[in-house]
Amino acid sequence: xxKRVSKPAAEMSADLRIVVLAGKEAMLRTxxxxxxxxxxxxxHGDIDVLRFGGKESAVAEVLDECRSFGLMTTHKLxxxxxxxxxxxxxxRALVERYAEAPADAATLVLRxxxxxxxxxxxxIEAHGAIVHCEELPAPKAAAWAIGRxxxxxxxxxxxxxxxxxxxxxxxxxxxxxxxxxxxxLMAGDGEITPELVVREVGLSREEEVWGIQRTLLSGDxxxxxxxxxxxxxxxxxxxxLVVWAMTDLARKLHAASRGGREGTNPQQLAKDLxxxxxxxxxxxxxARRVDPERARGLWEACVEADAAGKSGLGKHERxxxxxxxxxxxxxx
Numbered sequence: 192x193x194k195r196v197s198k199p200a201a202e203m204s205a206d207l208r209i210v211v212l213a214g215k216e217a218m219l220r221t222x223x224x225x226x227x228x229x230x231x232x233x234x235h236g237d238i239d240v241l242r243f244g245g246k247e248s249a250v251a252e253v254l255d256e257c258r259s260f261g262l263m264t265t266h267k268l269x270x271x272x273x274x275x276x277x278x279x280x281x282x283r284a285l286v287e288r289y290a291e292a293p294a295d296a297a298t299l300v301l302r303x304x305x306x307x308x309x310x311x312x313x314x315i316e317a318h319g320a321i322v323h324c325e326e327l328p329a330p331k332a333a334a335w336a337i338g339r340x341x342x343x344x345x346x347x348x349x350x351x352x353x354x355x356x357x358x359x360x361x362x363x364x365x366x367x368x369x370x371x372x373x374x375x376l377m378a379g380d381g382e383i384t385p386e387l388v389v390r391e392v393g394l395s396r397e398e399e400v401w402g403i404q405r406t407l408l409s410g411d412x413x414x415x416x417x418x419x420x421x422x423x424x425x426x427x428x429x430x431x432l433v434v435w436a437m438t439d440l441a442r443k444l445h446a447a448s449r450g451g452r453e454g455t456n457p458q459q460l461a462k463d464l465x466x467x468x469x470x471x472x473x474x475x476x477x478a479r480r481v482d483p484e485r486a487r488g489l490w491e492a493c494v495e496a497d498a499a500g501k502s503g504l505g506k507h508e509r510x511x512x513x514x515x516x517x518x519x520x521x522x523x
Contacts, residue, residue: 298319444489
C-alpha cells in the first residue's frame with residue numbers, strides 16, 4: 192500500500208457511510224473514530240456504537256447489523272478492528288456488494304494496520320473515505336503534541352519542549368499522549384519546559400540501543416568505547432544487551448552491504464531489515480562504504496563474543512569494549 196498523507200480529522204463528516212482507517216498509528220485511528228462519532232452524534236443525536244473483531248466476526252453478521260434498524264436510535268456506528276482479517280478473499284465479494292449501496296442508517300468503520308488496495312477502494316470512496324493513519328513526521332508530531340496537551344490534559348507544552356519530547360520518545364502518538372498526561376500533572380499551572388521533559392521522560396531501551404549503534408557507525412574509537420562504558424556504568428544496561436545491540440547492527444550492516452553489491456533495491460532491503468527513520472539512512476549509508484567481507488567478519492566476531500559471554504568465557508562487558516574498537520576500525 193502506498194503511503195499517503197492522512198486526511199484532516201475535520202473531514203470526518205456525518206455523511207460518510209464507510210470509512211477505512213488504515214495504518215500502524217493506532218492513536219490516529221482512535222482520534223479519527225472519535226471525530227466521526229462526534230459528527231454523527233451532532234447530526235443524529237444518540238447513536239448505537241457496535242464493535243466487532245475482524246478475526247472472529249463473520250462478514251454477513253456485521254453487514255446484517257449495518258442493515259438492521261435500531262430500536263432506540265436512528266443511526267449506528269459499526270466498527271470492525273483488524274479489518275484486513277475480515278475482508279478476506281472469500282468474503283470480499285460480500286463487502287463489495289455492500290459498499291456499492293451501503294445502508295443509510297449506519298456508518299461502517301474498518302480499522303486495520305494494513306489495507307490491500309483493490310477495486311473495493313473506489314466503491315468505498317464513492318460513499319466514504321480511506322484515511323491513511325501512518326506515523327507523523329517529527330514536526331507534525333510535535334505540533335500534535337502541543338494541541339493535544341492543551342485540549343486533553345490542560346497543559347501548556349512549549350515548542351522547544353515538544354521538539355525535545357519527540358526527539359526522546361519518537362512520533363508514536365500513544366506514547367506521546369501518555370507522556371503528556373504525566374508532564375502536565377508535574378508542571379501544574381506552569382509551562383512544560385524542555386528541562387522538565389529531559390528530566391522526566393527517559394529514553395526507551397530500544398532508543399538506548401539505537402544510541403549505541405549510532406555511535407558505533409561513527410568510526411571514532413574513543414567515542415565508541417566511551418559510549419559502551421557509559422551504557423554499562425551509567426545507564427546500567429547489562430553487558431548482554433550491549434553486545435546484542437552490536438550484533439544486531441553488524442548483522443544489518445553485512446546484509447545491507449552484501450545486498451547493495453548484488454543490486455538489491457535499497458528500499459526493499461531497508462524494509463526487509465526493519466530499518467526505519469534515521470536508522471535506515473545511517474545504516475544504509477554506512478553499508479555502502481563497508482566491504483561485505485569485512486562486515487561479515489565483524490558480525491561473526493559479535494556472534495562469537497556473545498556466545499563466549501554466555502558460556503562463561505569472559506564477561507560481556509569486556510567483549511563489548513573490544514568490539515567497540517573493532518567497529519571503529521571497520522567503519523573508519
